[in-house]
Amino acid sequence: MLKATLKSVLARKLRLVLSGLAVVLGVMFVSGSFVLTDTLDRSFKDLFATVYSEVDVQVAVRAKVDAGDPEAALAGTLTADDLKAVESVDGVRTAVGDVIGSARPIGENGKVLTTSGAPRLGTAWRDGGQEELREGRAPQRDDEVAISAYLAETGGFTVGEQVSVLTLEPKRTFTVAGIFGYPGDRDSLGGELTTAFTEPVAQQLLLGTPGAYSGVTVRADDGVTQAVLRDRVQAALGDEYQVKTGEQLAKESADEIGEGLAFFNYVLLGFAGIALFVGIFIILNTFSIIVAQRTRELALLRAMGAGRKQMIASVVVEAVVIGVIASVVGLGAGIGVGALLATLFSTFGGGSMQLAGIAVPTSAIVSSFAVGIVVTVLAALLPAVRASRIPPVAALREAATPDRPLTRLTVAGAALSLVGGGALGLGFVDGTLWLIMSGLLVSFVGVALLTPLISRPVVSLIGKLLAWSVPGTLGRRNSARNPRRTAITAAALMVGIALITGVSVVLTSATTSITKVADTQIKADLIISGESTNGESSGAFAGDRMDRVLATPGVESGFGWYNDAVLLDGQQKFGVVVTDVPAMERIFGLDAAGGTIAPLREGEIGLDQVAATALNLRQGSSVVVQTTKGEQRTYTVAFVLAKSRVVNDAVFLPRSVVDELALAKISSAFVKADAGVDVGSLRRSIEPLFADNPEVSVQDLSSYARQQAAQLDTVLLMIQILLALAILIAVLGVINTLALSVIERTRELGLLRAIGMRRAQVMRMITVESVVISVFGALLGLVVGTALGVAAVQALEDVGITDLGIPWAQLGSYLLVAAGVGVVAAILPAIRAARLNVLQAVSYE
């Protein structure tokens, strides 16, 4: 029996390849994710080990509010006295004051240079530090800098040229005195861009305080361990200081990245899961078709005395064989893809991110085989049971099995859809991820079970729209011929399209909401804001610039805001200092829910409704506030804003705390023009005020809204690319179904050719069948996805997605893509059908 099964697997190589391919792709995604994240994880560990290789202990000021932004200004600075105190600790060989802060160089095109995630740093040059000069010399004068080799390469700078840098202060121009690299001939440590100034300049530009240090790096005397020295330094300095060993810092940095990578891995595995879920449909379908085609053969085996268990075993063994082969191939392909992506990733930093060597973690191997085999066997189980139910007498009957009624299937489908929809609804309400995920899966299965019933009317309708010629009619009828087969094939496509559609609906709704808020709520004409790259925003400007903006003729009113994380009763909140509260009230159209909206005096704060509810505070309540640099103080809530679409979960602080914020600069400003003033010309007269800071842009409201919304487009594109894999697998499913149908209908095709059907007509017939199935799947996906999206939008109202937006054009394009997919999927089966030898086909058994 086993031998017979193996023989039949090998005899049907095409079937093996096609059904296996779905598993291969899924497994590839799984193992690829593991290999990629493992390689990156180890590479980052190596990187940070290098970064901290010459650090035994590092001292910094303990953050009072941890904002977690690498380029953000520091929690506080150390003084020369602090440095002396460290130096005098027993066991300290050297103690060097570090000056590290954010420095963004401007490229030759006048734009600020960006990285793909790595920081843009400024430091004070230290002779004998880790940096290794490659060209030129160290910066000696205040108008000189040394730059990292990768910065020189990215910006196209050479020794002797000018480079402009943005720091805490607006643009300053320096001469490149030297170019440096790092140990191990690295151009950069993980893709960072570093500018090294002389110490006084660095202190002024990066820390804003002459003579200050951002930290102290300590090397230990021989025989003194890092931990011992850390404890001694900590004891000497006290609790206001944070003292860590080099090893600790390397591990913490690597762990932080590792957490990010783990999350990234989960995301990739999520998409792999979707792909494999789709794969299950394909395999289920393939095995069902195979069992149907082998009905006679299987019945013959039964007639000869094979037991039911043997029948099940024969199908399951075939599934295991396919699962194992597919897992091996998928694992191999995944290792390749993971290595490729890791290499690609490493080149982002100009080859500066040295890969730790590709290895295959055990998790990749175990999960590949587990997933590959389990998925295949699971999918084959149902057809296996069906095979075992074939009565021996079927061997004697004509193969045409009557259509089994769809009642049970439909009832089960309706029940599952309801359960899944319910779980999904609950999940959306509480934001429980596992409920959402399982709700999604169950509803997809439910809809898939309902699909055969829907397929009859819908498929014939689609077919009538698409096909009028004779081959078209035949193709349409073929697609309606086996509702289950068509339904599963279409359902596989549905999953991918539904997810893409759902995401599109949510993101379009977000865009619509942003635009709507901009159009209806914000009465500003111009918005002055910094650019935000890598999620970090830079391009803040000093308060006096705002005064000059307000003094510009044609400006009616306006306000700027400073922001920073603050702790309210220990909870981190988004803190804002507004230069002119009444102006904000007017421009944002705010109402008070408690108290009156007025400029905040010393000791007063304002809250919006969301924050007030979250903190359980009312007008008149007192609350302990901790700012980044200030001391803890008790404030009274002066006003609570009514629910607004512009302000969400914010704490307003009085102007007196500006200097206690990490960065005492305005991050954005809203300006209203005098009636009758042309906004365009007002913008042109305000822009020169920021000529020295290319990170600041002055935009009218609608382009600001468009820019905000455009960021979502990138997210959508990423998700579309990842979900495209699910669609690719579904396409394999369509090809598979068609190919098997072509084999099944060999005799019919032969007959058609015998009575004079042209090759082109045969191909058209297959193509119509394919397109009908694909369009059907896409329509299902669009409907289900739109429903999902609408539900999600309802649930996300609190996050600010208040308006439903249906991306009709995108939905239309998905439908077109599906039709295109249908045409592409039909190519190979159609060619195969057209190439059939008429005589052989007619006498095909």
Next chain:
Amino acid sequence: MTGNVGAAARAVDVWKSYGTGEAAVTALAGVSVEFDRGRFTAIMGPSGSGKSTLMHCLAGLDTIDSGDVWIGGTKVNGLRDKGLTELRRSQVGFIFQQFNLLPTLTAEENITLPLAIGGQKVDRAWFDTVIDTVGLRDRLTHRPTQLSGGQQQRVACARALVARPEVVFADEPTGNLDSRSGAEVLGFLQRSARDFDQTVVMVTHDPNAASYADRVIFLADGRIVRELHHPTAADVLDTMKSLDGDDRLVVA
């Protein structure tokens, strides 16, 4: 390209073999035969004698090694796929032993399929005549699975005739039918030759079926060995017996 005007189909010294080297089988060894327009011809012979091969070669379903094959005024050998398809659609009708119909189409759609494929209009009067002759008027909307084997074969006959081809080829059309259903199909083929001037060529093993034909050709080892005109079933049986005696090796 002009053929014999009187012959609907013609083979001239046709050779055909399968396989190469030691395994080579000569299926047709210099067959020359003409099928006159409006005549019903039966081809008989032991199994493996080349009957199906001859028919396939005549109909352009299979290629020949040498010789010439004509359908009406068209030389079949040398035609490319496009020409052959065109030939099959308009000049040739087929009736196979079984599996003649598309399961997704009704009887009527199956019958008009060759016209539909070619984008031609159905000649209603002719269609009605054919339908009435095969007696399928009340079965037109049925699917093949709802028809008996005999009815299915009659639908196949109607389909073969509806495009008014030059020749209708039937390979053991009654092989799977009981004698009554077989008689209906045979009677219909006979009438289409007699009444509608339709050329019909039929392969059969059954002497009784052959007796419906105007002419019976006997093949053995890829050669035409005997020919009878307007025979009775008994004549055919006798001839078969005598041929068996001639060549013991090809006893069926």
